[in-house]
Amino acid sequence: MKARPWLLLILCAVVASAIAGAIGRLDATPATPKPRVLRIAMNTSDLPTTTGAPSQGLEGLRFAGYPVFEPLVMWDLRVTDRIPGVIPWLAESWTVDAADRNRWTFRLRRGVTFHDGSPFDADAVIWNLHRYFDTSAPQWDAAGGAWARSRAPILKSWEKIDDHTVVISTSTPTSYFPEVLTTVLFVSPARWRELKGDWQAFAQRPAGTGAFRIDEVNRTAITMSRNPAYWNRARAAKVDGVKLYAMGEPTTRVAALRSGEVDWVENPPADALPFLRKAGYQIATSPMPHVWAYFLRSRPGGPFHDLRVRQAMNYAIDREGIVTLLNGAARPAQGFWEPEDRRFGQPTNRYAYDPARSRALLKAAGYPADKLVPVRVLTTPVASGQMLSLPMNELLQQSAAKAGFKLEFMVVEGNQMNAMSRNDSPKMGDIDIYNKGYNTGESTYLYYWMYPPNIANYFDKASKELLDEYRVTFDPVERDAILLRLHERFVDDAPMAWVVHDVNPRAFAPNVRGYTPARSWYTDLTTIYLTD
């Protein structure tokens, strides 16, 4: 028999047309009415854990944390004109003991119940603290314990005073302890007992006190519905439910939005913003407490040991160029906080791209004008808060070259960078710049990054004294005044080169309404509603 390849080709074409036609017809069947469920594509590689100690960083806390499980005190996510402060939540008030500043008393809100109907009271608080911080407790949960311990290392002990009052103590007086407590979320002990003390079973049927309850967790999505018995009537959810998908790949998120599979995508890629806008999608931004910066490591013998070189690097950064690169999804940074922030102060230096000034400072520091100053940058392409690290760094390499610096990059994976960047790591020996985007909205992080010993090897007696003073100052006005002085000091002393603040872009389908652009890493899902 003679083979006929053209017959095979025709046959393939016919079969392909038939399949395409069938697909088209199936798709053309009338759709059932869409339930009012908000479908969100998170910028996470996996679904967060649903035991009240969400994995996947702050994004996990944003979507699978606060909407379902709640803390004693909470960020006020309905404030949009400033960085949110801490407000009463499951605790309706708190005080710190005037005689013992380690001792905090929390009065719990009455009438709050978990999703399973069991009461939220002092026993539930104590049980949860044992779960997170007591390795000998039956309810001890290693993953949750590691999570809580990394966020609240200063939490030391706890005691029940009565059914609606608990005392929680810290290991050292810490004025910002309420901020720390926003990351300790409470789950139902009754549900855990009902599931025979199995945290895996609990993750499938969790119970918190939040505006949403989790109905189903599978490998592709977390499905939540509105909690009809939510204690905070003023902040009850408007949508019937929320469905969370993990989509770590930006192209996949945009594809899912454009094909109508989700209504909300986190952090669409900058180059997709113009065509998304053109196609009728809403792009929301809100300046968040974040800064993408270069930590200038002032190791002895390194270039940044000299203040003039640190300041020169700040004048060698083309911040506006980065904003253009990101299609407007960032704001130039001149310090930890934005210039309109009440804590920004009046530093002497207002950094902008000024190659001539940078070169003049380098010359004053003794560097020859005809040679570029080589500096080695450690960075990572993918990590929380890291934005579009590689293209941003490439642009900065060009702008810094005009200003007298030669940037050389060492690019590693995110966890590898964390492992390398411990102060005792020999691999940090020849690194001059540590590139990182981080949270500036919580004092814990300010101490993690700036209190000596720190990653920049930065030690300034005046700054350290201000940080010590801030830790034990409990008056809010005085605390702001200290932060203002601290910030002025930091900006002029330039332990880092601040590049941009992220504005946290999100893209929504045209029918998503009611978004509250809080200046926070977190968001309030209860204000969202869907139009027809």
Add this chain to the structure above:
Amino acid sequence: MLQFLIRRSIQGIPILFGVSIITFALVHLMPGGIVDSLVPPGAPPGLREEIERIYGLDRPLWEQYLLWLRQVLQGNFGISLVTGRPIAEELVAALLNSFKITLAAAVVGFSLGIAFGVLAALHSGRWPDKLFSLFSIAGVSVPPFWFAILLVTVFAFQLNWLPAQGMGPEGIPTSWTQWRHMILPIATLSMIPMGVVGRVVRAATLEVLSQEFVTALSAKGLQMDAIRRHVARNAAPTILAVMGLQFGHLIGGSILVETVFNWPGTGKLLNLAIFSGDIPVIQATVLLLSVIFVILNLGVDTAQALIDPRMRR
């Protein structure tokens, strides 16, 4: 034949043991892990060590390895450090999800590859050869992630026929709701095996066709169909070996495709585990993939031995 099977099965044990040791060593050589994902660089002294204690990572490496090995020999892969879920459960689910698309992709890719390869060889030097060789080269050369994005752009954005991502309802795919999620990943995954198998089939067929016994069979007056059967039997061992390896690559090497399509299979599971430093999940996944490779190779060797008795030696 039985002796051959027993001998080859026993040979697989040291391979798996070696793989587990090498994976364990490599994972520990790699800087960065679960503790680094939880503890910021500037965290207070002692916190890091405390969290290492929580996870048992403060023990000597050999002790950690032996504890893990003991668990595995008892049929327990342990608990994921990140999710806290039992790894065996996660792994089986991910493997079944991967099988859903890889089995179909293998069938599509191998069938097209064999068809294109045979047609190209039988019409060597003429336009069908050039056309099918072009398909095969395209299959090998086109980056799968790029092809995936192209398919999504056409079939999800432009035509809105198929979903851009996700797996749809879990379970054995029996409904259109499930299959519509599988079409684009299958099309993407089948490109490489189609290309590789197509090229190997063409080369093997041409090589056998050029051998003297084919001329002799033809001179003896055998029908063309009978000659082709002889050609197929002689070319089969090489093709089988390539198909076995390609199937193994499909199971373990679909990280990019699973990432683009957000498909919760073994590739994505391994990728997540590597980036989060989830050592027990990395260990278990690599071990399971190694087992699959060993079984596949055993299957291929057996098939080759059945076709060609010389291979049993």
